Amino acid sequence: xxxxxxxxxxxxxxxxxxxxxxxxxxxxxxxxxxxxxxxxxxxxxxxxxxxxxxxxxxxxxxxxxxxxxxxxxxxxxxxxxxxxxxxxxxxxxxxxxxxxxxxxxxxxxxxxxxxxxxxxxxxxxxxxxxxxxxxxxxxxxxxxxxxxxxxxxxxxxxxxxxxxxxxxxxxxxxxxxxxxxxxxxxxxxxxxxxxxxxxxxxxxxxxxxxxxxxxxxxxxxxxxxxxxxxxxxxxxxxxxxxxxxxxxxxxxxxxxxxxxxxxxxxxxxxxxxxxxxxxxxxxxxxxxxxxxxxxxxxxxxxxxxxxxxxxxxxxxxxxxxxxxxxxxxxxxxxxxxxxxxxxxxxxxxxxxxxxxxxxxxxxxxxxxxxxxxxxxxxxxxxxxxxxxxxxxxxxxxxxxxxxxxxxxxxxxxxxxxxxxxxxxxxxxxxxxxxxxxxxxxxxxxxxxxxxxxxxxxxxxxxxxxxxxxxxxxxxxxxxxxxxxx
Numbered sequence: 001x002x003x004x005x006x007x008x009x010x011x012x013x014x015x016x017x018x019x020x021x022x023x024x025x026x027x028x029x030x031x032x033x034x035x036x037x038x039x040x041x042x043x044x045x046x047x048x049x050x051x052x053x054x055x056x057x058x059x060x061x062x063x064x065x066x067x068x069x070x071x072x073x074x075x076x077x078x079x080x081x082x083x084x085x086x087x088x089x090x091x092x093x094x095x096x097x098x099x100x101x102x103x104x105x106x107x108x109x110x111x112x113x114x115x116x117x118x119x120x121x122x123x124x125x126x127x128x129x130x131x132x133x134x135x136x137x138x139x140x141x142x143x144x145x146x147x148x149x150x151x152x153x154x155x156x157x158x159x160x161x162x163x164x165x166x167x168x169x170x171x172x173x174x175x176x177x178x179x180x181x182x183x184x185x186x187x188x189x190x191x192x193x194x195x196x197x198x199x200x201x202x203x204x205x206x207x208x209x210x211x212x213x214x215x216x217x218x219x220x221x222x223x224x225x226x227x228x229x230x231x232x233x234x235x236x237x238x239x240x241x242x243x244x245x246x247x248x249x250x251x252x253x254x255x256x257x258x259x260x261x262x263x264x265x266x267x268x269x270x271x272x273x274x275x276x277x278x279x280x281x282x283x284x285x286x287x288x289x290x291x292x293x294x295x296x297x298x299x300x301x302x303x304x305x306x307x308x309x310x311x312x313x314x315x316x317x318x319x320x321x322x323x324x325x326x327x328x329x330x331x332x333x334x335x336x337x338x339x340x341x342x343x344x345x346x347x348x349x350x351x352x353x354x355x356x357x358x359x360x361x362x363x364x365x366x367x368x369x370x371x372x373x374x375x376x377x378x379x380x381x382x383x384x385x386x387x388x389x390x391x392x393x394x395x396x397x398x399x400x401x402x403x404x405x406x407x408x409x410x411x412x413x414x415x416x417x418x419x420x421x422x423x424x425x426x427x428x429x430x431x432x433x434x435x436x437x438x439x440x441x442x443x444x445x446x447x448x449x450x451x452x453x454x455x456x457x458x459x460x461x462x463x464x465x466x467x468x469x470x471x472x473x474x475x476x477x478x479x480x481x482x483x484x485x
Contacts, residue, residue: 001443002071005031005063005224006433007056008233009077009154010402011255012036012300014052016059017427018067019434021443026434026458028427031066032059038097046094049083053158064222072437073162073219074229075155076236076429078256079175080132083157084148084205092144095154098130099341106134113197114189117273122189123174124181124266124279126292133177133190140198151205155231162226163217166207169228171235173209174281178202181266181279181287185209212283213440229436230283234258234290236432237400239283239448240425242455247395249383250290251413252428253403255297257375259382260290261392272389283436284448289390291382294334296403298371301345306364313364322369323408327415328477329366330358331374356480376412377477381485383417397421400428414464416474424461431455 003018016032034055039046056075064070084092096102107127110119116127125131132153139145152160153172160166173179178194180187186206194200210216212235214228230236237252241262252258266279266287280288306313332339332352339348346367353360353370361367379397387394397419399410404423414421425431435451438444444454478485 001441002069003063003067004072004074004434004437004443005060005070006229006430006437007059007073007075007158008430008433009036009052009056009075010233011078014055015430016056016063017430017434018063019431019438020067021438021454024444024454024457026431026454028430028434031063034059038099039094044102045097045100047081047097047154049091049095049154049157053161056158057162060219060222070222070224071443072227072441073222073224074227074433074437075158076229076231076233076433077154079153079172079232080130080135082132082135082151082153084144085150085152086147087149089150091157092147095157096135101341102138103129103134106138110134110137110193114193117270119177119190120273121268122180122187123177124268125175125177126276126278128292131175131177133194136194136200136202137198140200145200148205150207151202152207153231156207159216159226159228162219164220165217167210167214167216167228168207169214169231170209170211171230171281171283172232175232178206179209179281181268181281184281212436215440225441227437227440229433232280233429234280234288235282236430236436237428238262238288239432239436239451240428240455241398241400241452242422242424242459242461243398243452244456245395247393249386249394249397249419251379251397251399251403253295253399253401253406253409255295255300257293257295257379257403258288258290259293259379260288260386261390261394263287263289263390263392267390269389275385275389277386277389283432286448289386291386293375293378293382294339295375296406298334298339298345298349298374299368301342302364302367302371305344305346311364318364318368319406319408321365322372325366325369327412328373328377328473330361330370331377331477331481332370333481334371334374334378372406372409372412375409376416377474377481379413380416380474381478381482383419394419399423400425402426404428410462411464415467418466418472420466421464422461423464425455425459431459
């Protein structure tokens with residue numbers, strides 16, 4: 001059987017990664033990488049989705065030339081964003097970026113008609129202004145939405161262009177706010193909310209839901225089947241966690257960090273809602289009970305700011321020097337709304353420090369240490385809350401994704417959580433994507449334990465031991481940032 005190909009779209013770049021599965025061992029190779037650069041047009045921030053499609057298609061063609069006919073293809077990406085198609089199936093403009101400000105204040109408008117408590121009881125999602133349900137309310141009455149006949153999330157949109165088939169893959173659809181988390185189907189209360197109160201005919205826009213592993217159809221010109229994988233990139237990443245037991249927490253670390261536990265059923269308690277924990281659907285009927293934590297975005301934006309200011313910085317050098325600085329000199333709440341938009345992140349960090357009576361970082365090295373200490377502290381908080389709210393015992397933390405390459409962050413995470421941290425694989429999202437494909441076409445058998453055993457057998461991991469908890473400065477820092485907890 002030929003190789004499998006994963007189209008993996010991240011917030012800053014897209015990739016095509018091939019996977020060769022032989023005797024229970026998966027070997028991966030990046031065959032293409034292309035930029036994913038948002039485009040500001042007037043007051044709106046958009047994704048350049050046509051460029052992403054072109055890069056993905058070129059990458060698939062290159063993979064086929066390099067390795068022969070492909071056995072299968074799968075697509076994963078970020079969540080919530082979507083394209084609208086007209087009656088001819090043509091795209092009605094580039095999709096709006098989730099960091100666009102059009103949804104500011106929209107959740108409050110929605111809660112006037114369906115309370116936050118009642119909405120959470122249906123979809124189980126944390127309130128994020130960019131959730132699709134809020135994006136649709138923000139677009140209500142627009143000419144574009146009025147002309148739409150189909151709504152497709154980003155992986156499903158690219159899949160439609162590759163195969164001509166319109167579907168909604170469940171793990172990504174569960175992030176829209178329009179899916180009933182218990183019934184794993186489109187949620188009538190949410191559809192009614194949009195139609196009755198905002199005149200958004202979403203019931204006629206969304207396609208049929210399909211589970212990970214569903215074969216969508218052959219890819220045009222290549223012939224390989226397109227498989228609906230865990231098309232939310234976190235769903236694929238968590239499927240690739242090399243866990244040996246169920247008693248683990250995970251951190252899918254990248255531009256965003258998704259921190260939580262894997263469960264068999266959702267947790268819809270009022271305590272979980274107030275803690276802003278979300279229930280997203282995963283591969284093989286699982287639930288990803290997690291908090292969305294702003295991740296390496298603060299570091300990425302800081303680097304962009306310094307470069308724009310003509311400051312010559314090298315990330316590896318900054319990390320090496322930051323590791324020698326004292327721990328927890330200054331920490332920020334990485335989920336403070338001021339850190340969400342693009343912009344001068346070091347200035348915003350200094351502003352937060354001044355407001356909270358802390359010494360502000362004065363150079364790039366101190367900013368980097370502040371960001372990583374703050375991320376590790378946010379991870380500590382989220383892991384502990386996930387375990388407490390779900391009743392799931394946690395003995396180890398698995399870190400997957402690009403952030404697993406940041407050794408300082410991983411060491412700090414072990415110190416902060418007081419748990420061993422197992423790191424890898426770095427390409428966890430693509431690995432989970434490839435393994436669900438492989439199973440769909442018969443190249444591997446079994447459920448998640450069997451898929452994870454392939455990961456254990458295929459990739460090296462590194463373990464960071466925990467620090468002693470007694471007298472931990474991390475507990476004091478957590479109380480400083482979140483004294484009400």
